[in-house]
Amino acid sequence: xxRSIIKYGLYLATAxxxxxxxTGLLCSCDDMFEPAxxxxxxxxxxxxxxxxxxxxxxxxxxxxxxQTTSQTDVxxxxxxxxxxxxxxxxxxxxxxxxxxxxxxxxxxxxxxxxYVNLFLTIVERVKWAPSAASKQQMFVDRLKGEAFxxxxxxxxxxxxxxxxxxxxxxxxxxxxxxxxxxxxxxxxQPRATFEExxxxxxxxxxxxxxxxxxxxxxxxxxxxxxxxxxxLGANASNxxxxxxxxxxxxxxxxxxxxxxxxxxxxxxxxxxxDQSGVTSAEAATLxxxxxxxxxxxAGFDDTGNIWYxxxxxxxxxxxEMPEILWREDRHKNAEQERENFPPTLYGNGRVNxxxxxVDAFPMRSGLPISAANSGYDPQDPYANxxxxxxxxxxxxxxxxxxxVIITGTYPAVNGDKSxxxxxxxxxxxxxxxxxxxxxxxxxxxxxxxxxxxxxxxxYPRIRYTEIFLAYAEAANDAWGPKADPTGxxxxxxxxxxxxxxxxxxxxxxxxxxxxEGDAYLETCASDQSRMTDLIRNERRIELCFENKRFWxxxxxMLPLNETVKGMKIDRNEETGVLTxxxxxxxxxxxxxAYQYYGPIPKAEVLKWSNLMQNKGW
Numbered sequence: 001x002x003r004s005i006i007k008y009g010l011y012l013a014t015a016x017x018x019x020x021x022x023t024g025l026l027c028s029c030d031d032m033f034e035p036a037x038x039x040x041x042x043x044x045x046x047x048x049x050x051x052x053x054x055x056x057x058x059x060x061x062x063x064x065x066x067q068t069t070s071q072t073d074v075x076x077x078x079x080x081x082x083x084x085x086x087x088x089x090x091x092x093x094x095x096x097x098x099x100x101x102x103x104x105x106x107x108x109x110x111x112x113x114x115y116v117n118l119f120l121t122i123v124e125r126v127k128w129a130p131s132a133a134s135k136q137q138m139f140v141d142r143l144k145g146e147a148f149x150x151x152x153x154x155x156x157x158x159x160x161x162x163x164x165x166x167x168x169x170x171x172x173x174x175x176x177x178x179x180x181x182x183x184x185x186x187x188x189q190p191r192a193t194f195e196e197x198x199x200x201x202x203x204x205x206x207x208x209x210x211x212x213x214x215x216x217x218x219x220x221x222x223x224x225x226x227x228x229x230x231x232l233g234a235n236a237s238n239x240x241x242x243x244x245x246x247x248x249x250x251x252x253x254x255x256x257x258x259x260x261x262x263x264x265x266x267x268x269x270x271x272x273x274d275q276s277g278v279t280s281a282e283a284a285t286l287x288x289x290x291x292x293x294x295x296x297x298a299g300f301d302d303t304g305n306i307w308y309x310x311x312x313x314x315x316x317x318x319x320e321m322p323e324i325l326w327r328e329d330r331h332k333n334a335e336q337e338r339e340n341f342p343p344t345l346y347g348n349g350r351v352n353x354x355x356x357x358v359d360a361f362p363m364r365s366g367l368p369i370s371a372a373n374s375g376y377d378p379q380d381p382y383a384n385x386x387x388x389x390x391x392x393x394x395x396x397x398x399x400x401x402x403x404v405i406i407t408g409t410y411p412a413v414n415g416d417k418s419x420x421x422x423x424x425x426x427x428x429x430x431x432x433x434x435x436x437x438x439x440x441x442x443x444x445x446x447x448x449x450x451x452x453x454x455x456x457x458x459y460p461r462i463r464y465t466e467i468f469l470a471y472a473e474a475a476n477d478a479w480g481p482k483a484d485p486t487g488x489x490x491x492x493x494x495x496x497x498x499x500x501x502x503x504x505x506x507x508x509x510x511x512x513x514x515x516e517g518d519a520y521l522e523t524c525a526s527d528q529s530r531m532t533d534l535i536r537n538e539r540r541i542e543l544c545f546e547n548k549r550f551w552x553x554x555x556x557m558l559p560l561n562e563t564v565k566g567m568k569i570d571r572n573e574e575t576g577v578l579t580x581x582x583x584x585x586x587x588x589x590x591x592x593a594y595q596y597y598g599p600i601p602k603a604e605v606l607k608w609s610n611l612m613q614n615k616g617w
Contacts, residue, residue, distance in 0.1 A: 063112035072550035077562040094589035098599035105161040109154040117180040134234035138242040145211030149251035152204035164597025164614035171275035173197030195277040208256035269555035284474035338447035343421035346448040355565035366505040394436040408569030433566030560590035
């Protein structure tokens with residue numbers, strides 16, 4: 001925690017003791033025994049000085065559970081890491097436990113909920129703009145709406161990470177806390193059912209949507225001001241101050257609506273649907289509500305799958321990308337590249353995509369590589385493949401930043417780099433699988449400290465492609481590939497067709513449409529089960545390295561222990577012919593009897609007798 005938090009007296013008086021932290025952690029030894037005067041600030045002080053009250057909400061935002069690097073992917077069948085002491089590597093190979101859980105969201109998200117609950121007790125009494133009733137009400141509404149949206153989001157991540165079945169056969173979520181805890185609270189609270197938690201998420205999302213604008217945009221005249229604020233005398237300048245573009249990236253009604261759709265998809269998934277109270281039809285409808293805001297498929301971004309390559313739109317003053325519903329602020333750095341560039345480009349090669357994932361990319365025709373007539377050649381495995389493979393993964397022979405990346409067991413030739421550091425298992429920062437990460441990386445970055453070149457990056461929190469895929473998954477499960485009983489205007493089939501067409505599937509090596517088009521998609525369109533598999537595979541490809549796969553495998557209850565494979569490429573020194581051999585890289589050691597559901601932290605279960613642990617932990 002930042003030391004500046006000492007300013008927030010109410011937080012110091014209540015929240016920190018609840019988390020096992022005294023104010024002594026944030027001040028000098030003398031202050032531990034004689035607290036400074038500012039540490040005695042009470043709720044009345046915060047209502048008079050809005051910056052102190054707002055600090056509670058700021059610190060809730062600071063607990064957002066989004067990751068800005070590819071982390072959990074290395075604990076799945078999509079990748080491994082060359083970091084030998086990685087917590088995710090250790091988890092995937094057998095150390096995952098209730099007291100050793102690198103994917104826990106318990107402390108961070110519960111802290112966030114405590115901040116939000118504290119804030120909600122004072123928000124209406126704080127003097128945000130005491131001289132103008134309309135501005136005061138607008139600030140109250142926006143800040144309350146943000147708080148409700150944040151609480152729903154924190155609850156959603158807690159359900160993903162800690163929801164599960166206990167020994168009594170009941171599907172539980174978390175203890176539902178709607179008021180701030182203090183020294184007089186009863187901390188020994190039972191977990192609410194998963195269904196009750198979902199209903200609370202829905203209610204908080206609905207509250208947020210009722211108070212917030214769909215988007216934070218500037219208005220040109222008072223005529224555009226909502227009637228309730230016009231009645232209070234609001235003008236365009238004050239409306240823009242509260243709800244205008246400067247508030248972009250805060251929780252909006254559209255973001256809250258998307259979070260509600262995400263909650264529904266989780267609850268309707270195979271791992272949770274039996275006791276969640278949510279059907280796939282409901283999940284599809286809620287995703288469709290979000291997509292209707294952009295005109296459905298008319299708002300589908302034709303370049304959304306390579307948004308990270310659109311350098312002009314990554315710049316600070318660039319327009320928002322139509323692919324990204326919510327993002328973190330732009331950052332100028334070279335961290336992702338330093339971590340993941342191959343060694344010859346001065347990177348550490350941390351995330352190594354798997355052969356399992358590479359094999360998930362179909363041929364350019366759209367056929368899986370396993371299809372008898374696909375044309376896949378095991379001794380020329382990257383020819384005529386889905387263009388997304390080259391967008392997302394550096395494979396042997398790829399030219400990147402004017403360098404040929406050789407991941408085989410031989411040096412480069414013909415004037416290219418002669419180093420072998422990029423070779424399979426050559427040095428500690430080399431690939432373990434024969435592949436390096438390419439997605440999310442900028443080729444105009446130089447991570448070398450002596451010639452450092454940093455560039456702007458965007459870290460999406462919610463992409464529209466994710467919501468389109470959520471709709472396709474739920475709609476197909478509810479009604480089949482081509483049904484549209486709600487009249488939304490598109491089907492699961494339509495979505496997957498748009499995604500695959502954007503990728504360039506159903507075309508030849510010159511990009512010309514094949515006479516038969518995307519024949520494999522048409523085959524799946526008449527078979528709900530095959531369409532389910534196709535939708536899941538498209539989600540795997542489109543959202544790879546965005547920390548989705550770890551959670552998707554579990555909510556789908558798919559096999560967790562797929563051995564991670566790689567590609568070993570040898571070259572005959574006399575003929576120059578390459579030989580491709582698939583190798584085993586890392587065995588997974590999950591227990592499918594119970595590890596589809598994450599644990600409640602062991603320390604919490606030991607402290608509180610009413611807090612039931614999930615089965616098996």
